[in-house]
Amino acid sequence: MTTITASTTAPARARKLVGAGRRQWIGLIYVAPAVALVMVFFVIPLGMTAWMSLHNWPLMGEHAFVGLDNYGAILRDTRFWNALKFTGYYTVVVTIAIFAVAFPLAIFIEKPRPLTNLYRTFFFMPAVVGFASASLLWSWLLNVDSGLFSPAAYDLGLIDRKFNLLATFQPAFWSIIAMVVWKVAGFTMIILMTGLQSIPQDLQEAAVIDGAGPFARFRAITLPLMRRTLALALILSVAGSILAFDQFYIILRGGPRNQTLTAVYWIFNQSFVSFKLGYGAALSMVLLVILVALSLIQLWLLRKPEGLD
Amino acid sequence: MAQAISARGKLAARLARHSTGIIASVLFVAPIVWTALSAFKPAAEARLPPLPPWPTTGFSLENYATLNSFGDGLWVSAQNSIYVSVMTVLLSVIVSVLAGYGFSRFRFPFKDLFFVLILSTIMIPFQSILTPIFLVLTKLGLHNTLTGLVGVYVTLQLPFSIFMMRNAFDAVPREIEEAARMDGAGNATMLLKVMLPLVWPGVVTIALFAFLGAWNEFLAALVLMTDQSKFTLPVMMTALQSGRFGAIDWGAVQAGVTVMMVPCLILFLALQRFYIRGLMAGAVK
Numbered sequence: 001m002t003t004i005t006a007s008t009t010a011p012a013r014a015r016k017l018v019g020a021g022r023r024q025w026i027g028l029i030y031v032a033p034a035v036a037l038v039m040v041f042f043v044i045p046l047g048m049t050a051w052m053s054l055h056n057w058p059l060m061g062e063h064a065f066v067g068l069d070n071y072g073a074i075l076r077d078t079r080f081w082n083a084l085k086f087t088g089y090y091t092v093v094v095t096i097a098i099f100a101v102a103f104p105l106a107i108f109i110e111k112p113r114p115l116t117n118l119y120r121t122f123f124f125m126p127a128v129v130g131f132a133s134a135s136l137l138w139s140w141l142l143n144v145d146s147g148l149f150s151p152a153a154y155d156l157g158l159i160d161r162k163f164n165l166l167a168t169f170q171p172a173f174w175s176i177i178a179m180v181v182w183k184v185a186g187f188t189m190i191i192l193m194t195g196l197q198s199i200p201q202d203l204q205e206a207a208v209i210d211g212a213g214p215f216a217r218f219r220a221i222t223l224p225l226m227r228r229t230l231a232l233a234l235i236l237s238v239a240g241s242i243l244a245f246d247q248f249y250i251i252l253r254g255g256p257r258n259q260t261l262t263a264v265y266w267i268f269n270q271s272f273v274s275f276k277l278g279y280g281a282a283l284s285m286v287l288l289v290i291l292v293a294l295s296l297i298q299l300w301l302l303r304k305p306e307g308l309d
Numbered sequence: 310m311a312q313a314i315s316a317r318g319k320l321a322a323r324l325a326r327h328s329t330g331i332i333a334s335v336l337f338v339a340p341i342v343w344t345a346l347s348a349f350k351p352a353a354e355a356r357l358p359p360l361p362p363w364p365t366t367g368f369s370l371e372n373y374a375t376l377n378s379f380g381d382g383l384w385v386s387a388q389n390s391i392y393v394s395v396m397t398v399l400l401s402v403i404v405s406v407l408a409g410y411g412f413s414r415f416r417f418p419f420k421d422l423f424f425v426l427i428l429s430t431i432m433i434p435f436q437s438i439l440t441p442i443f444l445v446l447t448k449l450g451l452h453n454t455l456t457g458l459v460g461v462y463v464t465l466q467l468p469f470s471i472f473m474m475r476n477a478f479d480a481v482p483r484e485i486e487e488a489a490r491m492d493g494a495g496n497a498t499m500l501l502k503v504m505l506p507l508v509w510p511g512v513v514t515i516a517l518f519a520f521l522g523a524w525n526e527f528l529a530a531l532v533l534m535t536d537q538s539k540f541t542l543p544v545m546m547t548a549l550q551s552g553r554f555g556a557i558d559w560g561a562v563q564a565g566v567t568v569m570m571v572p573c574l575i576l577f578l579a580l581q582r583f584y585i586r587g588l589m590a591g592a593v594k
Contacts, residue, residue, distance in 0.1 A: 026496065027415025034408035034467055035423050040449075041442060041464035042430045048441035108329065115330065121581065122334035125341060128577040128584070130525025132543035133569040136550055136562060137344050146559040148343065151358030182337065187588075194589050243434050246527045250547050264436045264528070271440050272532055284437035295432035 049281045049288070057278035070282035079258070080283060083266040090173075090262065091241035097181045098237055102188035109189070110196045120193075124186035131183065135250035138179040142166055142251065166252060169259045176247055176260070184240075188233050195229025196222070231301035239294055242287075263287055341570060348372050348563040355560025372564035379545075379554040381538050383565060386545035389455055390524060393541055396459040397523035398516045401466040405515055406508075408467075409474025410500055414486070424475075431468040435461075439532050446533065453536050461533070462523045470515035473590060477511035478504065514587040517580050521573055542569050 053070055057063040074080060109120045126134065141148045144164040153159050165171045199222060207217045223230070245264040248254060254261040254269075261269070267287065271280030346362040347355060351369040376383035411417075412424055435442075442461060443452075451457030481504060489503045505512070527543045534540055540548065546565040550557060577584055 024416045027411040027417040027420065030411025030415065031408045031417075031420075031423055033404045034427060034471060037404065037460065037464045038427050038430055038467060040445065041461055042433065042435075042438070043426070045438040045441035045445055046433060048444065049438050052441065105333065108326075108333075113326075115327065119330040119334055121578070123337050125574060125577070126337055128521060128573045129341070129570045130521075130527070130543060130573065132525060132527040132547065133566050133573075136543075136546055136569075137340055137566045139550060140344070140559055140562050140566075141340060143559065146356055146358060148359055152360060155358075155360060182340065186337065190585060190588050239434075243436055245436070250527075250550065253551075267436070268528070268532070277440050280440055284440070288433060288437045291434050291437075292432055 049284050052278050052281035053285050055278040055281075057276075057281070059275040059277060063278065066278070070279050073279060074282055074286060079261070080263075080266055083261045083263050086260060087242055087244065087263045090176075090244065091238055094177055094180050094241050095234065095237045097177055098184050098188050099233070101181050101185040102192055102233075105185060105189040106192035106196055110193055120190075123189060126183045127185075127187040129183070131246040132250060134179060134183045135247045138175070138247075139251045142175050166256070168256055172252055172256060173260065176251060179247060179251070180241075180244075184237070188237060191233045191236070192226070192229060195226040195233075198229070199225045228302055231298065235294065235298040235301070239291060242291065242294070341574070344563050344570075345567045348560070348567045350560065352558070352560045355563060356558075372558075372560035373568075375558060376561050376564055376568075379549050379558075379561065381540070383542075383545065383568070385538060386540045386542050387568065389539060390542040393455050393458055393462065393530075394520050394523040396455075397462040397466065398519045400459065401463045401470055401519040402512055402516050404463060405467065405470035405474045406500075406505070406512065408471045409478050409508075409511075410504065412471070412475045413478035427471055428468050430464075435465055436528060439529060442529075443533060453534060453539055455534075455539060458530060458533055458541075459523075461529055462519075462526060465526075466515070466519045466522055469518060469587075473511050473515050473587065474508065476590065477508035481507050510583060510586065513580060514583045514590075517576060517583055518587055520576060524569075524573060 052063075054065060054067060055063045056066045056069075105123055109116050109123070129137075140146065142150075142165050144150050144162055144166070150159075150162050150165060154162050163171075165175050203221055203225075204217060207221055212220065243264055244262050245268065248260050248262050248265055249268075252260045254265055263283075264287070267280050267283045270276050270283060343359060343362045346364070347359045349368050349370070350364040350372070351366055352371045352375065354364060354366050355372055408427070412420065446452050446454075446457040446460075449457070451460065485503065485507070486499065489499055494503060525543065526541075527547070530541045530544050531547070534544060537545075537548075542565070546562065546569065548554070549565065550562050
């Protein structure tokens, strides 16, 4: 069959088009495994979450349709609202703390100078360690008898008897903040650094010639030109914090007195400790709506500057 | 005279800069080093506060040895973690390279829809769909298996890694492909012999992120792996730290945390520029 076609140009072109068309369809085969995985482990579970949220769904036995009852129960679930409130409080505090550390670090390592790369590597090391490892590590450092902080303070004579940092809310909460800042600041620093480096050097120099001080330059040049980077770092930090679980589970087990239960922790408890799967799904839907809303805000904040596409 | 003053000013500035750098570096690295050093203490000493962090009553591997005595042993969990992480790396690289190539070079029905679908999963927190994932795995007969966990981890990597790979393929000039096609390269040869060497840095980046993601993940492993013989390191160590195997052995915690941290740190130090590249690619787009 291939031998005949070479004679005239028109059929040859037609054949080539068909061939090209066929080759294009092959693209579907290339993306099929990815699409299949996303279907099985994301789209179907997502649909099931919505479906299950309308049911009374125990782990064993039959499930029954209950309409919006689960959502009604959420409205009365003060412990969930407390968890949500705590998650919001934690998110605000930890995000401010991370930026307060990461921004100076980003400025510190922005320009290529001797040893800068080495410092950057050191600052970043906790960021590649997992949240679980970091939490286990700090649960030891924070331990009252075998840990570091309390015994060290005692040995230095700063406190007259050993103080359990994890026994009351305030010290426990701030210990977690310290741990998360230690773990995450390097990551945020790199993101902010990319933003700082994308600011044209001549703009800064022109401002210096115009007599602008460092503070004025920061406010008038650095901040506006970093809008998209700042927004990205902010969203990553906020989304990550709203979904916080590992550190509160591993270090505090939600305590003291269930005061540090986060939203994900509460959903985990309802779904996998109490096995109220339907109710857990309804709670998940609430969390999902919050996160999707946040993503939409992100898309808006990250929009390309007008006329610069 | 003026020159001397400015030279002294420069020296002072440099001194201030480096002392800031050194102090901050110590603060970030100290907890990691502290743990790694303390793990080498004999068990009796490891129970006491780590002052100083290094062993004072003799160097010992006791803490590492005892790790194997809890439950099914740390070695089983370490093997599980290695298996899950390596499989996640292999599968997510294969799936993302194929998909990245497909999205970059072909036009086919629903192309945009599929691409947006895959990328938009990044907006949905997987924490909110864990229960149905648990049920889906049960339906597939993958309940409480490491294979099921790998499937979940690979899917979590896809939005980032497919985005990375599509951009990597987009950056390869079409002329190269056309030339290879003239030379009679088929689809498989084209991808493996011609394209893959050109997008290799992207592959290393997504492999690195896949490894770190799978090695460090905690919540999904905690929920989906109910049998102790299937625990990954983070789940196993948390069980140990919660006192599930009797009184908490802090020496074992130090040793276990070190085991969990070291592979991440080595990979990061060896492949740092690929890691930063990945972060920047994510940040700039």
